[in-house]
Amino acid sequence: MAKAKSDGVAVSVLDKDGLGDFIKNLRKSGYQVFGPRRDNDAVIYDLIDGADDFPAGWGSEQKGGHYRLRQRDDGALFGYGLGPQGWKRQLYPPRQKLFAATRTEGGGFTLAPPAPPAPPMAFIGVRACELAAIARQAKVFGDRDFADPGYQRRLADALIVAVQCGEALETCFCASMGTGPEVKGGFDIKLTEVIDKNRHVFVAEAGTPRGAKLLKAAKPASQADIKAAAQVVKNAETQQKHLDPAAARALAANPEHPRWDQVAARCLTCGNCTMVCPTCFCTTVEDVTDLKGDNAERWRKWDSCFTSDFSYIHGGAVRTETRSRYRQWITHKLSTWVDQFDETGCVGCGRCITWCPVGIDITEEAAVITGQGRI
Numbered sequence: 001m002a003k004a005k006s007d008g009v010a011v012s013v014l015d016k017d018g019l020g021d022f023i024k025n026l027r028k029s030g031y032q033v034f035g036p037r038r039d040n041d042a043v044i045y046d047l048i049d050g051a052d053d054f055p056a057g058w059g060s061e062q063k064g065g066h067y068r069l070r071q072r073d074d075g076a077l078f079g080y081g082l083g084p085q086g087w088k089r090q091l092y093p094p095r096q097k098l099f100a101a102t103r104t105e106g107g108g109f110t111l112a113p114p115a116p117p118a119p120p121m122a123f124i125g126v127r128a129c130e131l132a133a134i135a136r137q138a139k140v141f142g143d144r145d146f147a148d149p150g151y152q153r154r155l156a157d158a159l160i161v162a163v164q165c166g167e168a169l170e171t172c173f174c175a176s177m178g179t180g181p182e183v184k185g186g187f188d189i190k191l192t193e194v195i196d197k198n199r200h201v202f203v204a205e206a207g208t209p210r211g212a213k214l215l216k217a218a219k220p221a222s223q224a225d226i227k228a229a230a231q232v233v234k235n236a237e238t239q240q241k242h243l244d245p246a247a248a249r250a251l252a253a254n255p256e257h258p259r260w261d262q263v264a265a266r267c268l269t270c271g272n273c274t275m276v277c278p279t280c281f282c283t284t285v286e287d288v289t290d291l292k293g294d295n296a297e298r299w300r301k302w303d304s305c306f307t308s309d310f311s312y313i314h315g316g317a318v319r320t321e322t323r324s325r326y327r328q329w330i331t332h333k334l335s336t337w338v339d340q341f342d343e344t345g346c347v348g349c350g351r352c353i354t355w356c357p358v359g360i361d362i363t364e365e366a367a368v369i370t371g372q373g374r375i
Contacts, residue, residue: 012204012218013225014191016077019202020051022214026122031159034090035124036080041069043083045090048124055080062350063170064359074195078125081169084355086278087123087130091154092137098285098298120157126187127165128180129172132347133278134160135186139341140281159210162187164229165236171350173241173363179347181236189215192229203229241353243363245344248334250370255327257369264323266358271304273352273360274329279345282310305329334366 014022026033027049035048038055048054054077061068062081072079100112126134138155141148165172165181174180183190188211192203203225206212221229274280284303289296303310306325311318319325337345346362353361366372 010206010212010215011221011226011229012215013221014202014204014218016051016200016202018218019077019191023048023050023124025214026159030119031122032119033122033124034087036078036083038069042067043069043080044085045083045087045123045125051077054078054125060169062354064353064361065356066359067354075200076166076193076195078163078191078193079166081165081167081172082127082129082349082351082354084276084351086133086276086349086351087126088133088137088278088280090121090123091134091158092141092151092281094302096150096300098300100295100297103294117153120159121154122159122161124161124163125191126160126162127349128162128183129174129177129347129349130278131160131162131183131186132174132177132179133349136279136341136343136345136347137281140279159189159214160187161189161191162207164190164192164233166193166232168236168239169350169354170240171353172236172239172348173243173350174348175237175239176242177245177344177346177348181239182233187211192232194225194228194232196228201225241350241361241363243334243346243348243366244370244372245334245346247370247372248344248366249338250335251366252331252335254369259365259369260323260327263326263360263365264321266360267322267326268357269306269308269322269325270357271306272355272357273362274304274306275302276351276355277333278349278351279333279347280304284310305332330362330365333362 023033033048034045035053036043036055037046037048037053038058039046043055043058056077057072057075059070059072059079060081061070101109103109141151162183164183168181185207187207190205190207194201194203203221204215204218206215274282282303282305283300286299286301287296305328308317308320319328333345
């Protein structure tokens with residue numbers, strides 16, 4: 001029986017058991033499989049063994065400075081929206097050893113051999129905005145003269161199983177950023193979770209030959225399945241928040257706007273926004289030695305432009321005030337990032353709004369400073 005097609009692409013359908021078998025086959029093939037799971041009252045991306053690890057029946061309530069899991073009545077596996085973590089944690093680990101050296105007799109030293117490559121990773125449940133974030137970081141770490149080989153290898157080896165959003169969170173604004181909610185590219189397989197009174201299935205579409213090979217034995221989707229999947233993503237297109245990326249480029253031209261002082265009065269400079277942002281890439285380097293000084297290591301660790309030491313140069317920090325640190329972050333994200341990479345550094349996921357302890361809203365601040373909102 002020929003597989004049903006959507007826009008010329010073969011489409012399959014999996015039930016929950018079929019999805020579980022798919023994950024088990026990935027693990028047998030040598031992949032580390034990462035997916036959403038519930039932990040500490042949040043949904044995180046972590047190693048999973050099968051479909052039973054997914055947060056079945058859990059959704060989330062999100063707004064400025066507020067995140068709560070809530071139970072759903074439909075048993076959805078991917079109904080949680082977005083959790084605090086992005087896939088950056090897997091592709092660009094928070095802490096990486098750059099090298100290690102050991103002193104030798106005669107005053108020399110030897111460098112430890114690099115660690116062997118980790119097994120390839122498979123990501124299950126990547127949203128459209130997260131695919132956009134992965135593409136932006138790939139550009140950052142893909143500089144032809146100074147590419148990050150670790151990031152590029154991890155990304156090249158990764159199998160990406162995307163999932164369509166079926167509803168928008170209160171903090172989502174991917175539609176205005178052109179990054180979602182529909183998954184359009186950058187995946188090996190795309191899943192759409194379809195739930196009604198008669199079925200709970202996952203309509204699967206391959207995006208690469210590797211994805212097509214993995215779906216070869218799956219059951220063909222019916223036209224009814226394809227039609228239902230198309231309706232799912234339409235439910236997520238209506239979003240409460242909006243950001244005009246073209247207008248936001250004017251942020252860097254307003255360094256003395258009074259709004260900077262207003263937002264600084266609220267901002268805690270905690271760095272939460274940069275830690276949960278799926279595109280932020282700032283780091284610091286730390287050297288450590290043992291007590292005898294015979295062994296030394298250099299580590300690269302995530303850092304944030306909100307820390308006072310981040311802008312420290314020969315005698316003092318450049319950005320000592322809260323207003324200057326917040327201004328640095330938002331103008332880089334929405335304005336000067338375009339000068340560097342020909343696109344904004346924001347994908348509209350809304351995590352920075354949800355996980356800001358005082359609920360500072362990037363869409364609101366950008367609108368006010370660029371003259372589109374109220375002071």
